[in-house]
Amino acid sequence: MTPSCWSVYVHFPYCAKRCAYCDFATAAVRDIPRDRYTRAILRELALRTATLEPAPIATVFFGGGTPSLWGPAHVGTVLRWLDDWGGLAADAEVTLEANPGVLEAGDLDGYAAAGIHRVSVGIQSLDAGRLRWLDRVHDVAAARATLADLGRLLARGRLRSASADLMFGVPGQTAADLAHDVAGVLDSGVPHLSAYALTVEAGTPLQVRVERGLTARPDEDAQADQLDALPGLVAPWGLQRYEVSNFARIGHEGRHNLAYWRGNFWLAVGMGAHGFVPASTHDPRHAGTRYGNVRDHEAWLDALEGGRVAEALHEDIDLDAHLTERVMTGLRLSEGVDLVALADRVGLARVDALRARVVLAQARRVPVELAGDRLQVAPSAVRLLDAVVRAVA
């Protein structure tokens, strides 16, 4: 199965500093090897696309790490390569993640000129105490300056869209605190908000602090209340929840991330990046192949400089696993899982079995609904989504 258009994820792992709660593929190094990294990315793109049918590129996402540390010239080089291969679609969404702490005035203008249409900034909080608690490199002033920059670029049409990340459910954070952060972000004119419940991930410094009792564990009730409150908090600015943690004005949903949640294919390059491409086996029992690059930047660089990719994960996703993933990711969306599209990929019998599980789960009052051919979770039950998924996936 060949996709009619592609999504491409490009990972840039380098950060100025590692945050306490972060478990992403990152590397905090003193001197970032920008040129070397760019050459390796182009090498990996060449290797990975060798066996793929070129098709127009609908979305590109530069994630990290802190890709705003890469520099507009490098980002532009990568975009030109992609345009030469499949062609960037006229309405392509090209997103760059940026970190307020390392953005200088005018940086975003540079990226916009290099072909970035959308910027996603990790604001996390507009409260000085909480930013310190989260170990962020930036302060409130830097966050506000970045938001103001985004507002200006959006107003002038230099960016087509923008997004800001906030963290909620941080110990000590009240509902009023969250409302203050939301207002501060959306007042800038940013049409998209990602609001994440603080999660204590295994292997992070935060986990160590929580386990040693140095830091309070995030309060489940407060997080549940704040999850429920968010749609109301963002509504005055015209935003709606379209995914558990994502809110947007209509037309500003993150299309790249939607590709993940809808089960589409995407190409991924860079240290630790994960992609999902048509099955290399061409075996009809496989929905696709997922790969994950090694998370060690030296190992990843060395391999590409030797002319090969270094993967830590390579698995053919069979149809049952694909259905599980589609339910798991699709139910995160307000639009739910399109069962007709799903049956096209995994066959009608599997979807019928899924419908049967749904009926059984409903009998046990699991909050899952069938709206026509869409499987959905009621807005009030979003905070219990994983339990729903366990009941039906």
Next chain:
Amino acid sequence: MRAEHIRNFSIIAHIDHGKSTLADRLLERTGAVEARDMQAQYLDSMDIERERGITIKSQAVRLQYTAQDGKAYILHLIDTPGHVDFGYEVSRSLAACEGALLVVDAVQGVEAQTLANVYLALDNDLALVPVINKIDLPAARPDEIRQEIEDGIGLDASGAVLCSAKSGVGIDEVLEAVIRVVPPPHGEADGPLRALVFDSHYDAYRGVMVQVRIVDGRVARGDKVYFMYTGGDYEVLEIRVRTPKEVPVDALELGEVGVLVCGVKSVRDVRVGETITHHKRRATVPLKGFKEIKQMVYSGIFPVDSSDYEQVRDAIAKLALNDSAFTWEPETSSALGFGFRCGFLGLLHLEVFQERLEREYNCTLITTAPSVVYKVQLLDGTVMDLSNPGDLPPAGDIDFISEPIVRATLHTPSEYIGAIVGLCTERRGAQKDLRYMSQRRVVLEYELPLSEIIFDFFDRLKSATRGYASLDYEFLEFRRADLCKLDILLHGDIVDALSVIVHREASYQKGKSLVHRLQKVIPRQQFDVAIQAAVGARIISRETVRALRKDVTAKCYGGDISRKRKLLEKQKEGKRRMKHVGMVEVPQEAFHAVLSTDED
């Protein structure tokens, strides 16, 4: 082989004192097993036996040994089960022997389990060969241990053999002592056949393999035989001896031990303790000591997923083929659906059975809390046997309930008398006797309700006496008691599989602690779950498992999907082990919450 060159013996030892290692060494020394084929604990063939260090099935091996007197001997080593649940099987295995090695650890000395089995051996008039093992340990104190054996058991230990089964020191001396001390079998070689059945097991190709010891006469292939207690006629199709490889032989003579294959279809047709004689030339009197096996403990076994019912049924049927002490019949529970009511000798028997179902047959099971059998006298004059508390008729129909009482014999060093008296009193025991066997050794006899000792009595006893006390019990009678049914309600509905019969005086305390423990094991659900304990219509305790407020992953992007899917699959596996009882998801361990009485 003439009987005077035969020696039949078993090994008595406390757990960890080296019984299996010594048996391995004896097999190796007599050439029965090549060192290269040696697998530790050769005789304990089941995984569970090896892991728990206990022997469940009896095994007998034939060893050829040329002694220092230049004569060739045949030694039969009969390995016996080692747990209070299997006391009767132990006694029959010992009855097949004339002697036993009493293995004592050179550091730890005489311990409780050793003593209990020593008394069984002495009851069966066995000659004991004291063996002090692990003498190569730096802390070995053989002289003191010798004194302990003399003081504690009253056995002359001056000739005790010193050995180290691990390093192979003293193994010849052990074998020589067996020849010297254990008497040869005595019986009537020309008399009518009497063969003692001390175990049997099922073989898929040959049917039941019957382990026998020839007490009188001889048996040959082709003989027509008669089972004196159960009354069956059979023909001896094959005779085998284990060396430990099975070797066919033509006949078994007086004193020999071997396996008869005689077309018996089910292990239930051959009882341990049976006497086999010839069809034509019958013995007049069967051998003493036959007892009907009685299941003491009943438990429901249910598949977690009701579509596995047939798989579980077939697995139970297969295991039952080899377990004559086990009974089963279909059972339905409103909470758990279709399953089986199963009878066991005791809790260990139950646990081992359940573990084998799960491990060897890959069944996912819920077992309900074990129950004893009660006699319920109804007002209409009828008496019902109640092995499932859920089946108790309404209180208005019941005249009274009787519970099984056992006579328990506890051997203990005198310093633990206080602890044991306290434990037995707490368990509604009545002291019947207290005797000093020596200055330090005491025997206590108690009448105790069986229901009070099947749960954690043995564990409590062991911890209260640091393992030094031993427990043996036998059924005495049914006795009227003030008993009532304690029901558990989840989310407003009675869960029949959680009901227990309790003494009325203890019902409040039991209900409270049971509810408390259930609150800990029942996971949070999407709604508040009330857990209540009730006697009749009266609620005596209540706790709530608060509804889960938040259960959602904050971020799930491209790089997370494989990892999250695998986590989800793992969680679903855990969920499969949960049972939906009405609306509530209940984990397996909830059904055993009633077993532990420790407050934590």
